[in-house]
Amino acid sequence: MKDVANEAGVSRGTVSRVLNGQPYVSDEAREAIEAAIAKVGFVPNRAARSLVMQSSQAIGLIVHEPHSLFVEDPNIGSILLGANAALSEADYQLSFMIADTTRDIERLARYLSGGLIDGVIIVSARVGDPITRAVADLGLPAAFVGHPRDIGDAAYVAIDNRGAAREITNRLIGTGRSRIGMIASALDRDSGSDRLAGFVDALGSRFDPQLIEPVPLYSYSDGQAGMRALLERAPDIDGVFASSDAVAAGAMDVLQAAGKIVPDDIGIVGFDDSSWATRCDPPLSTVHQPAGELGRAAAESVLRQLRGEDPGTSGRVLDCPVVWRASA
Template sequence: MEHPQRRRRATVHDVAVEAGVSRGTVSRLLNGQRYVSDEARQAIEAAIVKVGFVPNRAARSLVMRRSQAIGLIVHEPHSLFVEDPNIGSILLGANETLSEADYQMATLIADSARDIARLGNYLSGGLIDGVIIVSAREGDAITRAVTRLDIPAAYVGHPRDIGDAAYVAIDNRSAAAAITTRLRETGRSRIGMIAAALDRDSGADRLAGFTDALGETFDPSLVESVPLYSYGDGQAGMRALLARHPDIDGVFASSDAVAAGAMDILQAAGRRIPADVGVVGFDDSSWAMRCDPPLSTVRQPAGDLGRAAAAAVLRQVEGAPAPGGGTVLDCPVVWRSSA
């Protein structure tokens, strides 16, 4: 049986012959260099289509010393990566911006010390041109590796030890204070908080905002700390608060997933929402509309955070200096019937 002959792959030489230009002119255009006339560019682009030329990305990367890839590092457990819709929205927003710039996104999850050590080796290999870092903690080994290797980087959030590195964030403290104040204005007098993720800036700032809003009436025994922004931690935190303070009449949960877990525990205990207990969350994620009643919350623009972080990294990859500061996006309160 005869096998059909495999079609020869078109080369830069084929494009140059078809376009009537030199190979050097074709190479300059493919490598993004200047000094290619509009007439030559149009002829080359038409020739590429006609001969079916596909650029060799690996070879181009060697010439340009770029991989055309940006890493998005999520420092969260695998379970939260799947459960938290904010992470997905950040990822999609970043990918949109990178795709428009013809960059590939490599998603990297750091769940353990072994993951972090592996990531350090990966980052040093020159396989990516820059990184977007989500959920970094102060003293994070990933931050140390990025700083040591001098990789273009942007953080989603604002850990206090990143110096003048680029970051994109929201004002967690002011937003937490605003929604706590509004909850208090509904007549609640025993307001507690399920405070998640206090090892990172977002969690610590939301607790600070809650404290600001309550002022002299703040009672630390009405705060229950939990490790993660997760539904299960919301359940655990609410059980602990109810055991200590059965008279609680308001709850600020530091994420929508935490609020959903808290609401299920309250309702299982016979507490009506909002008649007996008002509940508010943070994020305005898909969790908020799964709740019954729908959750009052803070709208976090997760997709915009991802897009802005990707843009900040690309500017650095293209040679612009690190901006020496951050971008803070608006995050309004969204009031629904849970409070």
């Protein structure tokens, strides 16, 4: 900084104000400092700045999902990219963390307590999630993607999973199906349980619990397993709501291998409007989940908290319209 100040002909205090994005610096001085930085090759020492400012300029994004799902679920990547775009604009670094095993969770709790990140975005938290408890205990600025029921007044951004599931199930009913089942994934988190609730809402008195097949994850292989179980138990099934596009793709492959024609014999719908939906044959009717917008909104919420502002996202729910294609 001394070299930059000497080269630009200004004080070190003026250099510091420019580096920290503070006001009260003339355009002429700012231009001179930026030219001096380029000439002397100055790069701020982030570690030293963190010690002085008690800020790491890093935000953690924690995804509580098995490693296997990262290959299959495009939503995770879209949430990450949306969050990273917002943080990059604010000159913050994204630190990506995966919580798969109990060991991962314990390691992350220790890491969070070390002051190496300023706040967190949490994806796929469950009720009673130890990551949620660790963040609350540390008092870190946080925003959830999704809305677990035990986060109190913490900031979150979400979609109306229940309402969207009800709407697309009603559309499926409207195609004349009478024996409609569901492959219900991830019932241990709010997204999965809310999609099941919306399905039950739509069917009302016609709901048959024997036509529900719970599976652990929003994955292609779980879609295959769920569809095989439904076909074995109810060979006359003529409609399926799969709780994600990856699940629907797995289900469609099983149906087609069994000689069923989609949508003539069985109509099928999914959830996410991901790349899985357009790769299916026929293309999948689904619900559009704005994953990138969810990631951006969560990141902006954490940044507002760090500035001492209202997070502005507590209770915020983004639109998730039905996208109707040929699979039903």
